[in-house]
């Protein structure tokens with residue numbers, strides 16, 4: 001079982017970057033929860049834990065201590081950027097990152113930019129930095145900066161569910177590629193019936209009862225309401241009285 005730690009940046013009294021009606025801590029949590037759900041729902045052999053799954057404050061040290069104690073196989077810290085300019089997406093590994101961290105960054109960055117392709121997000125490239133989350137974690141670690149909160153065009157993108165979905169999908173696809181995860185086999189769901197087409201077993205009686213005037217011949221597969229039932233019963237009683 002592959003163990004992955006996702007670290008939604010900031011939280012509680014530390015809102016992170018803010019602007020255009022958005023808070024970094026909220027976006028980070030939404031994306032992180034989305035990654036956990038999609039990975040565990042769709043892929044085999046992966047367990048995702050979050051350093052926080054509510055709006056609480058955690059010191060950076062608490063976050064890396066947690067991941068190190070759990071002995072996870074990789075850590076991804078999810079953030080949004082700020083600082084103006086033209087916005088965009090970028091990712092960080094540590095300045096002296098391991099080859100594995102570099103590989104994780106490459107997988108994540110490539111997949112995320114591919115998913116963001118329809119939304120014209122600027123690629124600020126794969127970077128290195130002396131950041132706590134990627135320095136103090138003992139496992140391969142990458143920090144993603146998911147667009148700029150304080151750049152209006154990026155903030156508008158972050159308000160679009162499709163962009164959030166693309167960010168989630170990109171992380172998921174990157175993780176799956178890095179670990180070589182296999183998709184779960186999904187049982188084929190039987191096609192939902194067309195309520196406008198009568199079932200073969202009911203065809204004769206449906207046509208007969210339509211001819212008798214109990215039903216109007218439409219939507220044979222639709223559920224019946226109590227009031228519709230009352231109309232049918234009333235027609236039945238009237239018909240019997242006439243006979």
Ligand SMILES: [Zn+2]
Pocket residue numbers: 009010016017024079080
């Ligand atoms: Zn941040």
